[in-house]
Amino acid sequence: MKPVSMVVAAVGVVLVAGIVWVLGPGARWVLEHIDGVTIGGPAGLVGKDLAAALDAVRGRVLAVATGLAALVAVYYTARNADTARRTFQLGERGHVTDRYGKAVEQLGSAQAPVRLGGLYALDQLGQDNPSPALRQTIVDVICAYLRMPYTPPLDQTGQSEPAEPGAVDSGVSAPVARDPHEERQVRLTAQRVLTAHLRYEDPPAHRWWQPSTADPNARHWTDVRLDLTGATLLDFDLNRCRVGDAGFDKATFSGDAVFDGATFTGHARFDKATFTGDAWFGEATFSSVAWFDKATFTGQAGFGKVTFTREARFGKVTFTGDARFTKATFSSVAIFDKATFTRNTDFGKVTFTRDAWFGEATFTRDAGFGEATFTGDVWFGKATFTGHARFDMATFTGHARFDKVTFTRGAMFDGATFTRDAGFREATFTRVAGFGKATFTGHARFDMATFTGDTWFSQAKGLEAALLVGVRVTPAAAGVRWVWPPCWRVEADADGWRTLRLAEPEPGSTAGGEKEGPTGAAEG
Incomplete structure (x- = not known):
């Protein structure tokens, strides 16, 4: 017997003995010594009055005994109910385990x-x-x-070899x-x-006078983690789903992959994943880190209006189709170093709150960053733009580095604002370079840059102290137009090329202040 049970038993024996004694001769002792009643004598209780007083004492004791008995009954009933509950839970757990085991066996x-x-x-x-x-x-x-x-089968009617036997996993x-x-x-x-079970709908607004409606998320399982590392997923559709940590490293998405409106509350990992069809992440939310390093997007990649709350990594990623990040928000560091954009790329109206890295990235066709906002520093060092590069009306609040960048076609920075240093050292502008109405508040560095096509800085501001050491301008050619700031002048080199120098505005400048020369070539 347990010590607690022994104590309870001893207390019970004492209480029973006390009750039996009070119901007998003890009633007279209680009446005299506890109630303080005098028994016998001229002033004491005798006869019927004494008998009534003793009966009252015994009644009180019986009431107390009844209450104690009820408490004991409640205690043992609760114990029995708890025991029954535990027995039921064990049975239910065994039933659940049995159902689980049979289901896994069926798989x-x-x-x-x-x-x-x-x-x-x-x-x-x-x-x-x-x-x-x-x-x-x-x-x-x-x-x-x-x-x-x-x-996967080659097509809906074709044949393919069955999968090889694999190891046991979970x-x-x-x-x-x-x-x-x-x-x-x-x-x-x-x-x-x-x-x-991952799909989640925001509950509709409900007024107190409106009848209750069914819970749209009755089948939603909260805080679920997914580990689909290396999995082959077919036409995977996670739109409007809410998931915690999600691992898709090295996964293969056969067909289109849809993540529109999805919310990732934990880490989202897509490193080395392969998307064989289109991949849609429109308006998705990544509350933690999002890693896409070395991923391959064969079809279109849509990240329009996506919110990246923490670090977003796209290092060495390959976009074979169009890549669209229109109006996306990067609240932390965005890394696209050595990324390859084979077709059109759109970062229009994107917001980069922290640093953005595009070092050594390759843009084979048009790349649009129009009206993008770079609040932190941005690096495009050694990037290659084979198509048009458009940064019209972009805002660079931090340092902007385009050192050693190659612009094969148009490089458009018209209306862009550079609040801090803007570096274009050793950049190559092969065709059009447009900086019309651009504003440079910090240092503007064009050291060793090369301009071989149409170039204009019409109404550009803040270039009076630009660094122009070693700038090279192609020899004058028919159809090539140059418009330089009034504080710059062009000087001829011995090899026929030209270079730029800082100079005070000269009489004869055009109304806009820019210097232009015959046949469209600017002269100092």
Whole structure:
């Protein structure tokens, strides 16, 4: 017997003995010594009065005894209920474990219908049991299944080799000699099970007089983590979903991948992921870091209006199709070093709150940064723009570095504002270079820059102290037009090329103050 039970038993024996004694001769002692009543004598109780007083004492004791008995009964009833509850929970837990085990076993079946049954069984099990731990375990199992090796069919009617047997991962056996078309349906179902519980709708506004409506997020599982590292995902659709940590490193997205409106509350990792179709992330929110280093986007990549709250890494990423980041917001560091943009690129009206790195990036076709805002420092050092590079009306609040950048076609900075230093050292402007109405508040460095095409600085401001050491301007040619600031002059070199120097404005300047020469060539 436990010590507590022994104490309770001893106390119970004493109480029972005391009650029995009071019901007997002890009633007279209680009346005299506790109630202070005199018994016998001229002034004391005798006869019927004494009997009534003794009965009153015994009644009080019986009431106390009844109350104590009730308390004991409640205590033991509660204990029995708790024991029954624990027994039920153990039985329920065993039932859940049994259902889970059978469902996982079904996933290892060679028959596609059986595997589908296992997925639906896991789905219902998680919905019936709101335990976050159980739901996360179910998600882990489904993710493990999707990580198994798989070769998609060549097309809807073609044939392809079945996947090779794989190792066991999280208790799920790799598919063995499975038909790829049937396996495709199983995997699509697994993806739908996941996304059905990750999709989240903002609750509609509700007024007190309006009738209650069904919860749109009754099937949403909160704080779910996804680990789909190396998985092959088919037409993956995570739009309007809310997920915690998400791992897609080295994953292959076969077909289009849709993440529009998705919210990643934890780390989002897409390093070395391959998107074989279009990838849409429009209006997605990354609350933590977002890593896309060395990812490959074969189709279009849409990141319009995306919010990157913390570090966004796109280092060495490859965009084979159009890449659109229109109106995206980078609240922390944005890294695009050595990224490759094969087709058109649009960063129009993007906001970079912290530093932005585009060092050694390659833009094969047009790159648009019009009206972009760079609040921190920005580096484009050694970047290559083969198509048009448009920075019209862009705002550079921090340092802007374009050192050793190659602009093969148009480089348009018309109306841009450079609040701090703007560096174009050793930059090459092969065709058009436009800085019309640009404003340079800090130092403007064009050391060793080369201009070989049309160039204009019409109404540009703040270039009186620009650094022009070693600037090279191509010899005059028909059809080439140069418009320099009034504080610059052009001088001929011995090899026929020209160089730029600082000079005071000269009489004869045009109304706008720019210097122009015959046949469109500017002269100092």
